[in-house]
Amino acid sequence: MKWLAAILSGLLLALPAAAADYAALPGGSFPSVLPADGKAAPAQIAPFALRTEPVTNGEFLAFTLKHPEWRRDRIAGVFADGDYLSHWASADSLGGSISAAQPVTRVSWFAAEAFCESEHARLPTWYEWEYAAAADSHRADARQDPAWRERVLRWYGRPSNVPLPDVGGSPDVHGVRDLNGLVWEWVDDFNALLVGSDSRDQDGADKFKFCGAGAISMREKENYATLMRVAILSSLKAPNTTTNLGFRCARSK
């Protein structure tokens, strides 16, 4: 049985890994919910490329077979909590109830980052992710359209105990899929979005806790669909894993 698994994983490794698709995004000046200067400045986003789909179970399994230090039975506790990849049947197989085409979840920030590095990429920054996710099928920024917001919020309301759909939703104007509606996604700077809840009040009791000219204040308060995502990402620690948190990778131009 063991040798069979070995042969199978050997075969898997031998298969030429289908290179992931990346779409080019132009970037530019983007009014983020998190102003760059803490007041009103838009984010300046350099042209970049974004993975068209989130990383799947199948892709992540191939990664752990190639880089065994990221297997769930070998990973150092400092890089991932105890639930890391715990939905898989074993450390080196998905099992029958998991689809290889589902987005991988229960991955830590460290693991997501290591995966991206393995395909010569990195995690997107929050600004890159937010900018990409503002698109719909025919506009780069559809956020003012109530239909866009409605769609995002409808997904938030979906129960998390039903199996995740496979990746491959309909593409947006950039050719990117599944940014809204499938899983939450890690970003590179997840732990820097809200530098402390009291940081807006530099003269308050916490004035020594934070350093810097202007702290972040949130614009477009009506846009709570995006703010919810900021709040969730900000509540995470880098080794955390959750049942509906996955990732995709990005590349600088």
Add this chain to the structure above:
Amino acid sequence: MKRLFALLCLLLVGTLHATTPLPGDSIYQLNAQLTDQGGKTWPLDARRGQVQLVAMFYSSCSMVCPMIVDTMKLTQKSVDEADRDRLGLLLISFDPARDSVEALRQYAERRKLDAPRWTLARAEPVATRQLAALLGVQYRPLPDGDFNHSSELLLLDPDGRIVARTNIIGRLDPEFAQAVDKALHASSN
């Protein structure tokens, strides 16, 4: 070349610590290279073996960072004189773009942070973000070159486990100072 260097580091560390594997919750599990104010580059786990205070900062910060350094000095002074030399002090920059080796060296000189007791270090951007994530330090660049950041002092045991942290800056945190004493005593046995 990079691989060769990593291999050499591994061999070196391997010979030093061959007997005891790193605990899983040690920050030294991270394979990162740091460069100090003297221009020397070493793997993060070269810090293994001593109790130390760690904080992240950037040298052009004029508000809270000087107070972080002052608080590290205060904490160090609170330690019994006999134990003081065994306490390492490590400042890691989260501004690798501007904190060159020279900038770190000048900062150390200006603030009288003498080697070998004090180490001021920089890492490449990816490693810097990883280190901040491990240490639980938050920072965010602002367009004017400043940063918003949380201010925290961490205490590492000789194996690189975070055994205490404080965000009391500007004065001595007695509980944290006690944890430092305890860690130093434990490591002397």
